[in-house]
Amino acid sequence: MWKPPHTRSIVNSINDISVGSLGIYEVAESGTSGTFPWTTSPLLNNVAPAGISGNELTFSPPLYYPAGGHKVIFYGYYPRTTATNGTSYITPPGNGTAPTFNFTLTGQEDIMHGASVAGGSYSPGTAIPITFKHKLTQIQLNVSALGTLLSSIKILNVRNTGSMNLETGAVTYGNNTVDITLDKAGLTTTAPVMVPADVPVYLVEVAFMGQLLPRKYLIRPTSGKFLEGVIYTVTL
Known part of the structure; x- marks a missing residue:
């Protein structure tokens, strides 16, 4: 589920990551095939993984696909915060509106964004790749x-x-x-x-x-x- 990056501290390898510093969102496919609308309560809402096993993020409790065979998309970011104001804070998702990460830089922060495949995934029993990219x-x-x-x-x-x-x-x-x-x-x-x-x-x-x-x-x-x-x- 996790592809290590090549390059609130500078991240040069997966060893620089604390899983508590990753925020993950999971958005379900709607009744219209291929659309993944944001709501105020996505399947995962800024959740930190429970751990890393090899190069895979693990969650507790385990994640399951929604009923009806609907696909899902994952989004992630680093560094995770639960604050809603201040120098680094999250603006939560709304109906039809994606969340935003608001930040202040001092030169020592790394910022990354991650996403799974754009068309969504439905592959029970198989890890879903989330590719993280540096934004600075x-x-x-x-x-x-x-x-x-x-x-x-x-x-x-x-x-x-x-x-x-x-x-x-x-x-x-x-x-x-x-x-x-x-x-x-x-x-x-x-x-x-x-x-x-x-x-x-x-x-x-x-x-x-x-x-x-x-x-x-x-x-x-x-x-x-x-x-x-x-x-x-x-x-x-």
């Missing part, structure tokens, strides 16, 4: 050429508030921005940070001890935009 991009800086007198490194004007539609996985960002500080992870590189994808360029500010004015660098990927789920190591 990961940036790490190689600063070996800048010397040892660095006092701070920041990515400037990063959009830090947004919402994710838990049916489509589409992310919408607000207008608020913050500067995100990168910490040194060693002599040559910074620790990675997670920032919005689909951005063509980021502005990096580097301050040095003994210098009044910081240096600024524009970083842009060869792909044209920073892509979801991709790890970028950029040399300054």
Whole structure:
């Protein structure tokens, strides 16, 4: 049921996941074949799995298909929350309206969206794959050429508030921005940070001890935009 991702903490493998941090929804097919309408009470409503067995999520009690041979679709997201307000919260589903995950970024959060096959599934006794995808991009800086007198490194004007539609996985960002500080992870590189994808360029500010004015660098990927789920190591 679970396909591990390749890339509230940064997730690089299934070992970084606590099952309590996954929120799962299950939506049943309606009387009209091939349609899966949202209601205020889907079959699973932001439920955390009970565990992971191999690469499969397990639930307690076990899940069963609805009567009548109707198909189901699963949706999931990370990191799960049950809050209904604050810096990270869920807007519950309504009749005909998908739930949304509303978030605030500091650079240390990973955000993922998962879904089973679009046409729904009905295969008793068989696990249903849910493919999770990263919605942010990961940036790490190689600063070996800048010397040892660095006092701070920041990515400037990063959009830090947004919402994710838990049916489509589409992310919408607000207008608020913050500067995100990168910490040194060693002599040559910074620790990675997670920032919005689909951005063509980021502005990096580097301050040095003994210098009044910081240096600024524009970083842009060869792909044209920073892509979801991709790890970028950029040399300054």
